[in-house]
Amino acid sequence: QVRLVESGGGLAQPGGSLRLSCEASGLSLHYYAVGWFRQAPGKEREGISCLSSSAETLFTTESVQGRFTISRDNAKNTVYLQMDSLKPEDTAVYYCATDDGFGGTPVQRMCLEPTYRNNYWGLGTQVTVSS
Numbered sequence: 001q002v003r004l005v006e007s008g009g010g011l012a013q014p015g016g017s018l019r020l021s022c023e024a025s026g027l028s029l030h031y032y033a034v035g036w037f038r039q040a041p042g043k044e045r046e047g048i049s050c051l052s053s054s055a056e057t058l059f060t061t062e063s064v065q066g067r068f069t070i071s072r073d074n075a076k077n078t079v080y081l082q083m084d085s086l087k088p089e090d091t092a093v094y095y096c097a098t099d100d101g102f103g104g105t106p107v108q109r110m111c112l113e114p115t116y117r118n119n120y121w122g123l124g125t126q127v128t129v130s131s
Contacts, residue, residue, distance in 0.1 A: 002026035002120050004096050009125030012086050016129070020081040022096030022122055030074040033099040035110050035118065036081045038092035038127075045095070047111025049081065053101075059108040064090075086129045093124040 008020040020036070035050035049060040049070040060068065069082045079096055099105040099117040109116050 004098070004120055004122035006094060006096055006122045006125040009094060009127045011128045011130065012083075013131055014087060014129055016086050017082070017084045018086065018127060020083065020094055020096075020125060020127075022079040022081075024077045024079070024098070024120075027077075027098070027101070027120070028074075029072065029077045029079070029098070031101040031103075032120075033105040033107055033110060033117075034070070034072055034079045035097050035107070036068075036070055036079070037095045037097060037111075037114055038090075039095070039124075040092040043092075045114050047114060048094070050107040050111040051079075052105070052107050053099075053103065057107050059111050061111060083127070086127075088129045090127060090129050092127060094127050095124045096122045 003025045033052050036048040039045040051070045067085045071080045097118040098120045100119040
């Protein structure tokens with residue numbers, strides 16, 4: 001069955017870097033738009049960056065633009081989030097997700113509306129940024 005498993009979280013210092021991975025199984029990732037989301041305690045889940053199935057279109061939220069980069073390796077069924085210049089406010093549980101695989105998902109909406117066509121979710125990985 002379909003599973004998404006995030007890894008790579010942990011503790012980083014402000015200004016440091018982490019790379020998150022999301023390995024998918026039970027699906028062929030090239031059919032799916034993908035995204036990274038995060039949720040801090042007491043806050044709503046927010047979209048960070050979303051990427052179309054073909055990687056032709058990209059949305060990244062302003063708070064992480066220039067610092068975080070989403071990418072995908074369909075041959076490995078894996079999505080990545082490279083996080084650089086980390087800030088304490090980046091501390092959250094980070095989740096990966098896919099759309100429904102039907103095509104045509106507007107990636108900005110996918111990120112801004114976490115329930116919109118986001119069919120599959122991982123269980124998350126903790127990222128803590130602290131000195």
